């Protein structure tokens with residue numbers, strides 16, 4: 001039987017284990033970085049969303065594009081302007097890539113159009129009519145993409161994340177069509193379009209207070225339910241799944257990619273839709289808290305789907321540096337001491353030896369099918385705690401301490 005002392009030490013050991021496990025980054029940790037203040041700053045201060053602003057064509061449209069480009073770059077994304085032709089002139093999608101570290105060929109896209117329109121643009125030709133501020137449609141979605149990029153670029157993922165601000169959505173999805181044409185052979189595993197995510201005229205206790213719409217175009221893949229689940233878990237928002245075929249998810253769906261549109265519940269009764277009054281200055285209109293929660297759901301989905309790499313600190317022998325010695329220790333942890341020792345720990349050739357190399361090395365040894373990365377995600381302090389607990393229990397059983 002265990003003595004009281006045994007129980008006390010075992011409980012302390014278990015607490016130590018939990019403390020060590022808690023030090024590994026979880027999806028909730030990533031979601032918790034989503035910040036309403038940053039989201040609001042993007043939407044109010046950087047994307048030309050005030051009364052009189054105009055992001056359809058012209059100076060403010062181009063300044064918004066340049067801000068998005070510079071912001072992606074500042075987060076360390078591989079950022080490019082991808083040109084395409086519409087109405088005999090050149091327009092640009094802004095594309096920021098956060099390369100995956102294990103399966104970089106697998107791609108998850110989150111995009112939003114940064115062009116605006118207004119209620120009076122029947123002809124849709126450049127310069128024909130002035131544009132609207134487009135605060136909800138669709139600076140709200142762009143701000144969500146920017147905030148997702150800020151938060152997700154701070155972590156490493158097995159698969160690649162691509163952040164896109166599309167141009168010329170309002171004239172007929174020209175930007176997203178051009179992107180899909182250029183990237184038709186990419187292995188896009190999921191695409192989410194954020195288009196109008198901030199109009200939310202409901203208060204606590206009213207119906208639809210915590211609701212949004214998740215639309216597929218033609219193919220209702222598992223993406224819609226997975227996104228709805230993430231919205232619920234990480235944003236406390238219920239996603240009503242339905243079908244709608246008029247936003248930037250459509251060209252992706254047409255190409256055979258899993259794609260979905262996330263949009264505010266009240267989109268069909270938005271009084272400022274495609275009007276001059278679609279502005280952050282319109283009273284009781286933009287709900288920043290709701291839009292931030294929508295962003296939390298998207299970040300939760302992407303972190304889950306792209307698989308966060310959560311053990312970058314892989315100093316398994318605890319000598320203060322991560323190198324190939326740690327790979328040997330790690331290998332021994334699998335009971336494969338006779339396996340092939342790596343010549344260099346830098347398996348991905350990025351000049352750093354870190355957790356990314358462990359994942360690649362794991363794949364090279366064919367361990368992935370039998371031991372998922374979760375089984376090796378326990379950091380060294382947690383393993384030590386496990387050892388301590390095991391010794392205490394053994395000691396208690398055999399020595400009757």
Ligand SMILES: [Zn+2]
Pocket residue numbers: 113137138169195196
């Ligand atoms: Zn729109």
